[in-house]
Amino acid sequence: MLQINNINVNYHHAVQVLKGFSISVKPGEVTALLGANGAGKTTVLKAASGLLPLENGHIEDGDIIFDGHSVRQVKPHLLARKGLVHVREGRRIFAEMSVEDNLKAATYALTGRKAGQGIDQVYTYFPRLQERSRQLAGLLSGGEQQMLAMARALIAEPKLILLDEPSLGLAPKMVDEIFAIIARINREQNVSMLLVEQNARAAFSVSHQGYIVENGKVVLEGRIDELKANEDIQTFYLGMGDADGEKSFRDVKHYKRRKRWLN
Amino acid sequence: MAQVIQYLLNGIMNGALYALIAVGIVSIFKSTKVVSFAHGHVIMFGAYFYFTFAVILPGAEFMPDWVAKWEPEWLLAYKEGAAMFSPKAAIAAWVSNLPRIVLGLVGSIVCNALLAVFIERAFMRPLLGQSSLSMILCTVGLIWVLEGSASLIWSADIDQVPPLGPNFPIRFTVFDSQVFLFSSSVVNFVIALILFIGLMLVLRYTRSGVAVRATAEDQSTAYAMGINVPAVFTTAWVVAATTGAIAGAILASRNGLSPTLGLFGLSVLAVVLMGGLDSFAGVFIASMIIGIFEAFTQWQFGGEYAEIVPYVLVLLVILWRPNGLMGQAEIERI
Numbered sequence: 001m002l003q004i005n006n007i008n009v010n011y012h013h014a015v016q017v018l019k020g021f022s023i024s025v026k027p028g029e030v031t032a033l034l035g036a037n038g039a040g041k042t043t044v045l046k047a048a049s050g051l052l053p054l055e056n057g058h059i060e061d062g063d064i065i066f067d068g069h070s071v072r073q074v075k076p077h078l079l080a081r082k083g084l085v086h087v088r089e090g091r092r093i094f095a096e097m098s099v100e101d102n103l104k105a106a107t108y109a110l111t112g113r114k115a116g117q118g119i120d121q122v123y124t125y126f127p128r129l130q131e132r133s134r135q136l137a138g139l140l141s142g143g144e145q146q147m148l149a150m151a152r153a154l155i156a157e158p159k160l161i162l163l164d165e166p167s168l169g170l171a172p173k174m175v176d177e178i179f180a181i182i183a184r185i186n187r188e189q190n191v192s193m194l195l196v197e198q199n200a201r202a203a204f205s206v207s208h209q210g211y212i213v214e215n216g217k218v219v220l221e222g223r224i225d226e227l228k229a230n231e232d233i234q235t236f237y238l239g240m241g242d243a244d245g246e247k248s249f250r251d252v253k254h255y256k257r258r259k260r261w262l263n
Numbered sequence: 264m265a266q267v268i269q270y271l272l273n274g275i276m277n278g279a280l281y282a283l284i285a286v287g288i289v290s291i292f293k294s295t296k297v298v299s300f301a302h303g304h305v306i307m308f309g310a311y312f313y314f315t316f317a318v319i320l321p322g323a324e325f326m327p328d329w330v331a332k333w334e335p336e337w338l339l340a341y342k343e344g345a346a347m348f349s350p351k352a353a354i355a356a357w358v359s360n361l362p363r364i365v366l367g368l369v370g371s372i373v374c375n376a377l378l379a380v381f382i383e384r385a386f387m388r389p390l391l392g393q394s395s396l397s398m399i400l401c402t403v404g405l406i407w408v409l410e411g412s413a414s415l416i417w418s419a420d421i422d423q424v425p426p427l428g429p430n431f432p433i434r435f436t437v438f439d440s441q442v443f444l445f446s447s448s449v450v451n452f453v454i455a456l457i458l459f460i461g462l463m464l465v466l467r468y469t470r471s472g473v474a475v476r477a478t479a480e481d482q483s484t485a486y487a488m489g490i491n492v493p494a495v496f497t498t499a500w501v502v503a504a505t506t507g508a509i510a511g512a513i514l515a516s517r518n519g520l521s522p523t524l525g526l527f528g529l530s531v532l533a534v535v536l537m538g539g540l541d542s543f544a545g546v547f548i549a550s551m552i553i554g555i556f557e558a559f560t561q562w563q564f565g566g567e568y569a570e571i572v573p574y575v576l577v578l579l580v581i582l583w584r585p586n587g588l589m590g591q592a593e594i595e596r597i
Binding site: 050075080086088101102106107108 | 391470473474477483485486490491
């Protein structure tokens, strides 16, 4: 579905963010991208959705293949019309427009395609939005705003959704609700997703495959079951210590050493 | 009482003109978040294009005579015996000017649209995604480029152009007092009103309006959602320039045509700030308030004060409401 081959990305030709970065998203699967702040996860999504040039970002080498075609030079609105939709970090809903107008704006992604599922179909995933369809989007709660951001993506009849931190700033209960919807969309609409998350436990609950990113490189990859079993991931992403409590400093150093070796 | 109504009417007619200029600034700001300081000078170009197509071109040798002065039999018959300055004579004069007025309007609208596309492609689009401050400063630079090239292409002399509507005084009685208006002012007022209401309805109720508002709020997100943001930008500039062409033709027919026309457009920016940069309704109200205020100041204190007092009012309003009368403040999360 999406294949990122060995790309180097920098901002302002000065700050190198991704170095020889490669991942692949398989059709119908949810792929998780985990890593610390500043690892370059969001940059990966922006590179895929064509937003990098707007922020003085440049893809120097490598290629990005979506649906069999290179999309390195394609403008963002054309990508959306091809079915690659980006739900951005911090939701980025249109606060001064009503919920319905937000969804109407999203129908521009259907330009040049057969009419997609209507707004009503999308409301079946988000009944709460239907109740508030006339309300200004800026007045929705954080969780509802995240739902709106995902509803906008769904309107576009996507083949691939790039989801950037859907759990950001949400209460644990709301996180569960959002991820339940993510799993349901993936299952029922057969949409592939590339999911960037800090909340590893939530991400693992819906993903099939995962990548761990550090300093602009993939340091670990595998099927979710393998990753869950990995001792480092259990310690540093899932917060599971050994039975006798915290890991000692020596083990942390072991982790660092291991990472350096992987680099 | 008669004078109050008289100055009130004068004010409203002036206000309509401000509104017509302001509409372009608002339409650019609403979609691109750029305050176009050069809008007054785009209007000036519209006025010069109108002059070119309505005065210079009909006077050229290769043009048939009827373009410059259209006098069919029935018009001569109609005009027969009409007194000077009577409505009949004014309408007859207008009809015989009609071919060149239409030619002038079409020409200036088309040329101004091309000018807008050029400005947008050459100076605005490369700055897409940068802070809007850089685009705003770019429009400030455009002021002098446009002013300089206007006096290069045409001349700095004051020229006359035909008015858009027939021009005769209308006298009527309100509350037992005589007031009068120029019919061309009424025509200007109606044009401004139609443009304003039309744009407001399009923006609020159509799908294209949704695209414009989405772009206004978050360019890059709108772009990533399938909205062709560069096309929205171009459209906004074209809308501004075409309404500006009409405003330019009206201004030139009222005050005469010279490169200083651009500065008048610039002063309307204050009116836009008072109404709220992103509110068509607010800007319309502000235009009327300033127009009326100006007329009353002129009446009570004389012309020198009319240049200052309304703008003091603008400052006070901005102190009271920093986003303008009806400008939208950022929505706070509740």
